Amino acid sequence: MQTSTARNVAMTPPQCPTTEAGAGPYFQKEFFHNGYAKSLKQLVHFYNTRDVYAYKVTTGHCPAGTTEKVDCWPMPEVPNNIDMTTGNLGLTDQEENQIVTFLETLTDGYTTPFPDANTFTGQCMMGGSAATQGNASIIPAPTPLPPCASAICGVAPLPGPQQIP
Amino acid sequence: MHGSARPLACCILSCSVIAVVGSLLCSNPAFAQKLDSPYQPSTQIPPPAPQAAHVEIRQEPALEFARDDLAIIRWTINNPGGSDDHFAVVHYGTDPNKLSWTAKSHIRLNRNHPETIFRVRLDGLKPLTTYYYWVTSTGSDELSDGEKSPIERFTTPGPGERVVDFPQPK
Numbered sequence: 001m002q003t004s005t006a007r008n009v010a011m012t013p014p015q016c017p018t019t020e021a022g023a024g025p026y027f028q029k030e031f032f033h034n035g036y037a038k039s040l041k042q043l044v045h046f047y048n049t050r051d052v053y054a055y056k057v058t059t060g061h062c063p064a065g066t067t068e069k070v071d072c073w074p075m076p077e078v079p080n081n082i083d084m085t086t087g088n089l090g091l092t093d094q095e096e097n098q099i100v101t102f103l104e105t106l107t108d109g110y111t112t113p114f115p116d117a118n119t120f121t122g123q124c125m126m127g128g129s130a131a132t133q134g135n136a137s138i139i140p141a142p143t144p145l146p147p148c149a150s151a152i153c154g155v156a157p158l159p160g161p162q163q164i165p
Numbered sequence: 166m167h168g169s170a171r172p173l174a175c176c177i178l179s180c181s182v183i184a185v186v187g188s189l190l191c192s193n194p195a196f197a198q199k200l201d202s203p204y205q206p207s208t209q210i211p212p213p214a215p216q217a218a219h220v221e222i223r224q225e226p227a228l229e230f231a232r233d234d235l236a237i238i239r240w241t242i243n244n245p246g247g248s249d250d251h252f253a254v255v256h257y258g259t260d261p262n263k264l265s266w267t268a269k270s271h272i273r274l275n276r277n278h279p280e281t282i283f284r285v286r287l288d289g290l291k292p293l294t295t296y297y298y299w300v301t302s303t304g305s306d307e308l309s310d311g312e313k314s315p316i317e318r319f320t321t322p323g324p325g326e327r328v329v330d331f332p333q334p335k
Contacts, residue, residue, distance in 0.1 A: 051230055051237055052230065052329060052331075054232065056234065056235075079288060082270075082286065083271075084253070084272070084285065085272055085284075087284065088229060088230070088237075088284070088331055
């Protein structure tokens with residue numbers, strides 16, 4: 001698998017103008033392989049604090065007094081591929097916001113090859129707030145998680161360097 | 166019988182169509198030219214960086230975070246060079262004379278950085294237990310970079326408790 005670029009990562013339909021929490025429609029996109037992060041702020045906050053607010057719970061079961069994706073990150077489904085380069089970057093809230101602002105500059109507006117890109121027929125996500133982080137849509141995971149398949153969790157974390165086929 | 170014969174006939178027909186279309190495409194000069202495009206995606210791994218003359222620990226290994234079943238150890242060394250793919254390695258155990266368990270984290274070195282921060286997760290720990298450990302790092306050949314820390318220790322907290330020793334975001 002090759003990593004996609006961050007180009008147009010903040011692009012949204014004009015009817016729903018932002019991926020970020022705030023006044024009006026927000027949380028228009030989902031990030032990561034399973035859509036767990038609902039905004040770029042959540043995404044950056046995850047890489048910054050994943051190991052600071054690591055709780056031994058599955059999603060939807062953060063302890064009382066904590067908010068999932070704010071000061072509670074549930075356990076990973078698969079431990080083998082955790083990238084320890086990130087997880088506790090020590091960034092301030094303002095520095096997180098600056099990274100989000102940078103990511104938003106990668107929206108280039110160049111849509112010529114895709115003339116229908118702005119023809120959005122869906123509904124904008126509405127309601128909620130930055131405090132709830134879109135958690136109303138969380139489907140609680142079973143506790144404990146089902147056992148990880150040996151074909152995934154039974155192998156070494158990473159192979160050595162290999163040519164990209 | 167009819168049920169199984171019909172899909173077979175359809176397959177023969179459709180496969181024939183695909184073969185004909187495929188041969189037409191391949192005989193099309195424009196398509197053939199596309200296949201012969203001079204652009205070739207790079208699949209080469211750059212040669213390893215020069216190895217550092219001396220690798221040393223700049224910040225001693227210390228506990229960054231601990232739960233009753235998990236700990237993260239963090240330390241810093243100067244950039245060891247060599248292969249970009251490196252592994253941070255923690256040898257640990259409950260007996261300081263027998264540190265037989267190993268935890269590893271993969272990292273890709275940034276050649277432009279003078280130092281490298283290593284972080285390793287130790288999973289499956291027991292609560293309220295003292296663990297001893299020492300750290301090192303290896304290249305992709307699993308040979309040590311040469312540095313080795315003294316034996317350190319930490320104690321896991323009780324169930325439900327957490328220890329955060331690395332500065333949290335302000």
